[in-house]
Amino acid sequence: MLDSSSSPSNNEAASLNQPTQEDLVVEGFSPLIKKYVPSMISEFAEFLAQRAQVKVSQESPWVLSINLQDNLLHRLHSQLLPLLNNQINTLSLSLITSDLWKDPGKNIQLILQTQSQLKHTIDQIKPIITAVCRGTNSPESRMNNHHLQGLKHCRIDRLKQRFNKGIMDPISQISLQGQNLFKQIQLTPKDLNLKFGECVDYKEHLTVQVHRASEQIESTIQLIKGSELDLVQESWESDLGQIDMFISEIICAINLPTHLPKEGDHQTPSRLVHAPTIELARLSIPMVKLSKLFFAKLLKCGMNQRRFRSYSEMCLDQIGTVTQSIRFVAQELDTLISCLFCADLGHTDTATARRELIECTNSLKSRVESALLLVLLYYLPLVPDTKGFPVQSYYQNWFITWNTQFNLSIREFQVAVESFDNTTF
Incomplete structure (x- = not known):
C-alpha cells in the first residue's frame, strides 16, 4: 500500500527537482504499454520448465509434467486471470471518473497502486504461460501427444495467442490512453481542467478497450476450463x-x-x-x-x-x-x-x-x-x-x-x- 505521506507534494517536488506524482503515474504506465515478448523467460519460468520436463520413470515420463502444468493452468484461470480483470477495471474507473480533471491528486495513489499490482499480476502470468508452452513443445510431445490430456497443443497454442494478442493489446491501449491523459493534465492550465474533464472521447475509448480486455480474459478462462470438444467447436x-x-x-x-x-x-x-x-x-x-x-x-x-x-x-x-x-x-x-x-x-x-x-x-x-x-x-x-x-x-x-x-x-x-x-x- 502506498503511503501518501511519504510522497512529496508537487510544489515540493518541483523545488527539489524531483518527479511529481503525475510524473510517477506517467512513468508507471510505460512498462504496461510494452507488448509481451514470448522470448522473455524469467528465472522462475526456466525453473518451472525444467521441473516440468523431469522424467519420473521410463514408463511414465510425462506424469510430473502434466500434473505440474495442470496445476499452473488451474491457478491461471481460478486466481490470476480474474484478479487481472478486477485490476483493469479498477484502473479504468480511476481514469474515467470526472473528478480526475478537477483534482488529479485525489486518485493518484489508487492509480499508482493499481499500476504496481497490474504489473505484478502480469509478471506472474507470463512465466506460467511460458512454462506450459515449453512443457508441451518438445519434439516428443509433437510426435506423440495422446498422453498430454488437456494440455494438447490446440489448447496451449491458443492460450499463448489469446494472452499475447487478445489480453495484452487492450492493456497496452488502456495504459497508453492513461499516460496521454496525465500528460495532458500536466500541460493543461488548472482553469481549463474542468472543461477537458467533460470530454467523453477518451472515456469512450477506455470503455471499449476495457470491455475488450474483459471479454478476452473471460474467453481465456473458458479456453482453459473448457473441454476438448469446446475447443474443436469454437468456430x-x-x-x-x-x-x-x-x-x-x-x-x-x-x-x-x-x-x-x-x-x-x-x-x-x-x-x-x-x-x-x-x-x-x-x-x-x-x-x-x-x-x-x-x-x-x-x-x-x-x-x-x-x-x-x-x-x-x-x-x-x-x-x-x-x-x-x-x-x-x-x-x-x-x-x-x-x-x-x-x-x-x-x-x-x-x-x-x-x-x-x-x-x-x-x-x-x-x-x-x-x-x-x-x-x-x-x-x-x-x-x-x-x-x-x-x-x-x-x-x-x-x-x-x-x-x-x-x-x-x-x-x-x-x-x-x-x-x-x-x-x-
Missing part, C-alpha cells in the same frame, strides 16, 4: 451459418423468382433454368441438410451439453480433422453449387459436370465420415449415462440412423448425376 457456429446460407441458395435456385429482374441487371444468376440441373439441386438438399444436422448434434444444444471429461485420447492431427471438417464440408457445398450453375449455363460439358459433381459428393462424404468415426471412437465414450437412461446408446443409435440417411442421400444424388445430360440445353 463452428459461423460455419453452420454458412451451410444455412447454402441451403437457402439452393432453395432459391430451384424456385421461381419472387420479382422480375430489372432491365440492365447483370447480376450473377440466382436460379437454375433447366429441368435436369433443377432436379439435381432438389436432390442435393437432403444431403446438405443432413451435413448440417450432424455438426449441430455435436454442439452445446446436443451431445456437448452433457459435461464429460475435458480431453480425449486423440492426437493433434485427429483433433484437427474434427475441427476443420465443418469448414471443408462448407467448401465442398460451395463447390457443389458452383458446379450446378456451371452445368446449367453450359460452361462445362456433360462428362466434366458428372465427374466434378461425383468428386465433390465423394469428398463431402469422406470429410463427414472421417469426423463421424473420430466422434464415435473418442468422444462418444466420454458421454456420461444418466440414471435410468443410456445416453451413449441413444447417441450411438442416432448416429447410425443419421449415417444411413446420409449415405442414401449421397447415393440418390449420384445416381441422378450419372444420367445427367446437358447437351440438349
Whole structure:
C-alpha cells in the first residue's frame, strides 16, 4: 500500500527537482504499454520448465509434467486471470471518473497502486504461460501427444495467442490512453481542467478497450476450463451459418423468382433454368441438410451439453480433422453449387459436370465420415449415462440412423448425376 505521506507534494517536488506524482503515474504506465515478448523467460519460468520436463520413470515420463502444468493452468484461470480483470477495471474507473480533471491528486495513489499490482499480476502470468508452452513443445510431445490430456497443443497454442494478442493489446491501449491523459493534465492550465474533464472521447475509448480486455480474459478462462470438444467447436457456429446460407441458395435456385429482374441487371444468376440441373439441386438438399444436422448434434444444444471429461485420447492431427471438417464440408457445398450453375449455363460439358459433381459428393462424404468415426471412437465414450437412461446408446443409435440417411442421400444424388445430360440445353 502506498503511503501518501511519504510522497512529496508537487510544489515540493518541483523545488527539489524531483518527479511529481503525475510524473510517477506517467512513468508507471510505460512498462504496461510494452507488448509481451514470448522470448522473455524469467528465472522462475526456466525453473518451472525444467521441473516440468523431469522424467519420473521410463514408463511414465510425462506424469510430473502434466500434473505440474495442470496445476499452473488451474491457478491461471481460478486466481490470476480474474484478479487481472478486477485490476483493469479498477484502473479504468480511476481514469474515467470526472473528478480526475478537477483534482488529479485525489486518485493518484489508487492509480499508482493499481499500476504496481497490474504489473505484478502480469509478471506472474507470463512465466506460467511460458512454462506450459515449453512443457508441451518438445519434439516428443509433437510426435506423440495422446498422453498430454488437456494440455494438447490446440489448447496451449491458443492460450499463448489469446494472452499475447487478445489480453495484452487492450492493456497496452488502456495504459497508453492513461499516460496521454496525465500528460495532458500536466500541460493543461488548472482553469481549463474542468472543461477537458467533460470530454467523453477518451472515456469512450477506455470503455471499449476495457470491455475488450474483459471479454478476452473471460474467453481465456473458458479456453482453459473448457473441454476438448469446446475447443474443436469454437468456430463452428459461423460455419453452420454458412451451410444455412447454402441451403437457402439452393432453395432459391430451384424456385421461381419472387420479382422480375430489372432491365440492365447483370447480376450473377440466382436460379437454375433447366429441368435436369433443377432436379439435381432438389436432390442435393437432403444431403446438405443432413451435413448440417450432424455438426449441430455435436454442439452445446446436443451431445456437448452433457459435461464429460475435458480431453480425449486423440492426437493433434485427429483433433484437427474434427475441427476443420465443418469448414471443408462448407467448401465442398460451395463447390457443389458452383458446379450446378456451371452445368446449367453450359460452361462445362456433360462428362466434366458428372465427374466434378461425383468428386465433390465423394469428398463431402469422406470429410463427414472421417469426423463421424473420430466422434464415435473418442468422444462418444466420454458421454456420461444418466440414471435410468443410456445416453451413449441413444447417441450411438442416432448416429447410425443419421449415417444411413446420409449415405442414401449421397447415393440418390449420384445416381441422378450419372444420367445427367446437358447437351440438349
